Amino acid sequence: MKVLFVSYPHVGLGKGGMARQINFTKQSLERIGHQVFVHNFLMDEFDSYDVCHVFGSHSSSKKVADHFRILDKPVVVSSVINMFGERTIKGRMKNALANKVPGFLTETKLSKLMLKSADCLIALNKQESALLVDFFDIPQENIRIIPNGIDINLSGGQSNTPKEQLVLCVGEVCERKNQLSLIKAFKNIDYDLALVGPMKDESYKLRCSVAAEGLPNIKFYGELAYGSEQMRTLYERAAVFCLPSISEVQPLTLIEAASFDCNLAVSNQFPLQPFLEQGTTKFHPMDTADITKAIAKAMGQSSYSRSSLIEQPTWEGVACELESIYKKLLEVPH
Incomplete structure (x- = not known):
């Protein structure tokens, strides 16, 4: 089978979860x-491809998806709708305005048209599936839930590295990832904090740097290569992995951290896989006192994370599920 993957033009710039x-x-x-x-x-030239698989709901992918429909070939969309927490309210407002005001929020309208015309939509979890039904009027029967897989090449295995009083946060330093609130919380925390991720937003980078002044226990590592020895070492050393994001869909970093047996302190504004819920400490991402308490609680817990990953599929398992979907779609006319 010959498959074409399509996504928005800048997907590789951040080297983040979608690109991986x-x-x-x-x-x-x-x-x-x-x-x-x-x-x-x-x-x-698209005639030689059997299936088009779009990643993300960005409207820039619609033209290619439409061309496959003209060729009577199936289109699958992994929507990755990042509209949890406060973004849900904004999303409802944008959707209502796009539906009622001609010529307004055209990208939102185009995204909705692409999602509605897809032969199959892939959601990462039941919460994203519910958003597709609620926001975009997608029939439930057109949606399949397939979570992200676990990368066996970046997992803790049976590492003997002792855990330290180190909190690790991995992700692009930006408003949505909300590292600024985490830094402010560390004014009342004696543990070390390692912040890993590219810093492309100069304004937000400056705000984070100013907030971290006078706090020698906070270190910015910048962007580290995925799977690098330095990245593995930080995962191995960290007793706690903290993700203070305002919104996520299904972050791969949580799976990676759990595989290294990091205890998880996580924002309560986005869904977690059910098997990660047990033992995970949650907090409101804009409440620095709540973040402080959650990290202290996570630091004092016994380890549980690695054993919980038995329910996480491998990427080969994900591929087999997609293969089954592709084959079924190729059996019916479009």
Whole structure:
């Protein structure tokens, strides 16, 4: 089978979860015998492809998806709708305005059209599936729930590195990831904090740097290569992994941290996989006192995370589920 992966043009810039999801899915499908190609803007021949698989709901992917429909070929969309927490309210407002005001919020309208015309939508969890039904009027029967897989090449295994009183946070330093609130919480915490991730927003970077002044227990590492020895070492050393995001869909970093047996202190504004719920300490991401309490509680808990991952599928398992969907769609006319 020959599959074309499509996503928004700048998906690779941040080297974040979406780019890794695409790469892991591509590699796993190739390992079970399929040809997978990633779309680029110079492509103009699509006849040889069997399936179009779009990642994300960005309207820039709609033209390619529409072309596959003209060719009577199936279109699958992994929506990755990041509209949890406070973003849910904003999303409802945008959706209402897009529906009622002609020529307003055109991108929202185009995204909705692409999602509604897809032959199958892939949600990462039941909460995202509910958003697709509620916001975009997608029939439930058109949605399949397939969570992200676990990367066996970046997992703690049976590391003997002793845990330290170190809190690790991995992700692009930006408003949505909300590292500023975490830094402010550390004014009342004696543990060490390691912040890993690119800092492309200069204004937010400055605010974080100013907030961290006079706090020698906070260290900015910048962007570290995925799977690098330094990244593995930080995961191995950290007793707690903290994710203070305002919104996420299904962050891969939580799975990675759990595989290294880090206890999890996590924002309560987005869904967690059920098997990660037990023992995870939650907090409101804009309440620094709540963050402080959650980290202290997580630091004092016994380890549980690695054993919980038995329910997490591998990327090969994800690829097999996608293969089944592709084959079924190819059996019916479009």
